[in-house]
Amino acid sequence: MITSIIAKIPLAYRSFILPALVLVSILAFSLTIGRAVWEKIVQERGVVSALQTDNAKLLAKKEMLASQDNKTLLIKTQAAVDAIPAEIPALPTLASLNFLATQTGVTVTDFRITERKDKKSETSYLEMVVNFEGITTSSLTFLNELKNMAPLVKVIEIASTVQAETARSKVTLNSIWSPLPKDLGKPNSPLEPLSKADEEVANKLLQLKKSKSKVAEGSVPQGRANPFAL
Amino acid sequence: MQPSKQKINLLQQDLVVATRFRHLGKISLITTGVYVFIVMGLFSVLFLTSRQKNSLETLAAGLTRDVQSLKETEGLLVTLKNRLGLSKLILGAAAPTPSEFIEKQIKSLPEGVEVTSFKAQEDGTITLSLRAQNSLSIIKFINTLKEQNPVTVVLNSLIQLEDGTYSLSVNVK
Numbered sequence: 001m002i003t004s005i006i007a008k009i010p011l012a013y014r015s016f017i018l019p020a021l022v023l024v025s026i027l028a029f030s031l032t033i034g035r036a037v038w039e040k041i042v043q044e045r046g047v048v049s050a051l052q053t054d055n056a057k058l059l060a061k062k063e064m065l066a067s068q069d070n071k072t073l074l075i076k077t078q079a080a081v082d083a084i085p086a087e088i089p090a091l092p093t094l095a096s097l098n099f100l101a102t103q104t105g106v107t108v109t110d111f112r113i114t115e116r117k118d119k120k121s122e123t124s125y126l127e128m129v130v131n132f133e134g135i136t137t138s139s140l141t142f143l144n145e146l147k148n149m150a151p152l153v154k155v156i157e158i159a160s161t162v163q164a165e166t167a168r169s170k171v172t173l174n175s176i177w178s179p180l181p182k183d184l185g186k187p188n189s190p191l192e193p194l195s196k197a198d199e200e201v202a203n204k205l206l207q208l209k210k211s212k213s214k215v216a217e218g219s220v221p222q223g224r225a226n227p228f229a230l
Numbered sequence: 231m232q233p234s235k236q237k238i239n240l241l242q243q244d245l246v247v248a249t250r251f252r253h254l255g256k257i258s259l260i261t262t263g264v265y266v267f268i269v270m271g272l273f274s275v276l277f278l279t280s281r282q283k284n285s286l287e288t289l290a291a292g293l294t295r296d297v298q299s300l301k302e303t304e305g306l307l308v309t310l311k312n313r314l315g316l317s318k319l320i321l322g323a324a325a326p327t328p329s330e331f332i333e334k335q336i337k338s339l340p341e342g343v344e345v346t347s348f349k350a351q352e353d354g355t356i357t358l359s360l361r362a363q364n365s366l367s368i369i370k371f372i373n374t375l376k377e378q379n380p381v382t383v384v385l386n387s388l389i390q391l392e393d394g395t396y397s398l399s400v401n402v403k
Contacts, residue, residue: 083313140332155327184301
């Protein structure tokens with residue numbers, strides 16, 4: 001069959017059959033295998049580039065984590081969890097308020113606790129209304145010291161009447177809590193070290209006054225060497 | 231009329247064609263060589279890239295193991311950062327606190343002025359109610375208050391009582 005086809009080609013053009021076939025083969029190769037190889041190279045280069053980025057992140061994360069002092073970190077985390085508990089902080093807050101009242105010489109006469117939810121941020125908080133009385137300077141010291149107690153409270157409103165150096169006061173406080181983070185994310189997910197501002201806040205939290213009563217300690221997760229291990 | 235000049239090729243037809251395309255064979259061979267070179271290059275690049283990928287994958291696996299061995303530290307750091315973020319929401323409140331401001335005012339009250347009540351609201355408004363022995367001490371108090379550089383001082387009420395003393399209330403924001 002091939003011989004019959006060649007026979008139909010004029011003699012003068014027969015010598016060009018082989019070069020023509022080579023050209024056609026090259027063109028066919030270019031369009032099929034060559035293109036496939038090129039696409040594979042581009043794909044592999046993409047993977048290599050992604051791996052390089054991931055490895056850089058992993059290396060940075062490893063170095064950052066290795067540079068942390070676990071013991072200090074545990075102390076700071078404990079203080080931070082005391083400041084913002086993982087569970088409803090009603091009892092630890094009350095214990096701390098009582099401790100603070102005793103220290104400053106005021107008497108808590110009444111309190112009311114209500115659980116509320118912020119409609120915007122969907123976060124829950126405790127609203128505590130505390131009535132107390134004492135001499136004016138002690139009452140003001142008590143109010144001033146509220147910002148230095150754990151769990152942290154936000155003073156919403158203060159109302160006080162002073163009569164013969166004795167102040168009868170009502171303070172409305174908000175106390176928040178939040179569950180502990182449950183997962184760490186991917187190993188290559190970036191993790192920044194503590195910033196200077198973070199360190200300042202962490203040091204401030206370490207200075208917070210906390211009741212040593214059993215009521216408050218009962219709210220701290222127990223039973224594991226590191227309660228924050230994920 | 232003179233005859234026009236005309237080129238006459240007396241060669242055989244196949245030789246004419248062969249002469250016209252005499253370089254075609256060489257060109258096709260060179261082209262093949264170049265293509266073979268490119269193909270080899272492509273496969274070499276593919277091979278090297280795959281090898282680089284494998285070594286990076288090995289490195290990534292090692293680094294992932296290292297990071298996972300530091301999981302406890304990471305857990306502590308994540309928890310700490312989470313709590314610090316929440317703490318900032320509360321600690322970020324204005325300084326001095328309302329109670330500190332009130333304490334400062336009470337400590338610097340002019341002679342003959344005493345506080346009868348005070349109130350601090352979430353929006354930062356502080357209401358001070360006072361009793362003053364005379365109008366001069368009221369002026370002193372207001373001037374002292376203005377020196378504290380509060381944003382605004384509003385006199386809510388000023389009443390002279392039956393015993394000659396004054397009762398006043400100011401809003402500071």
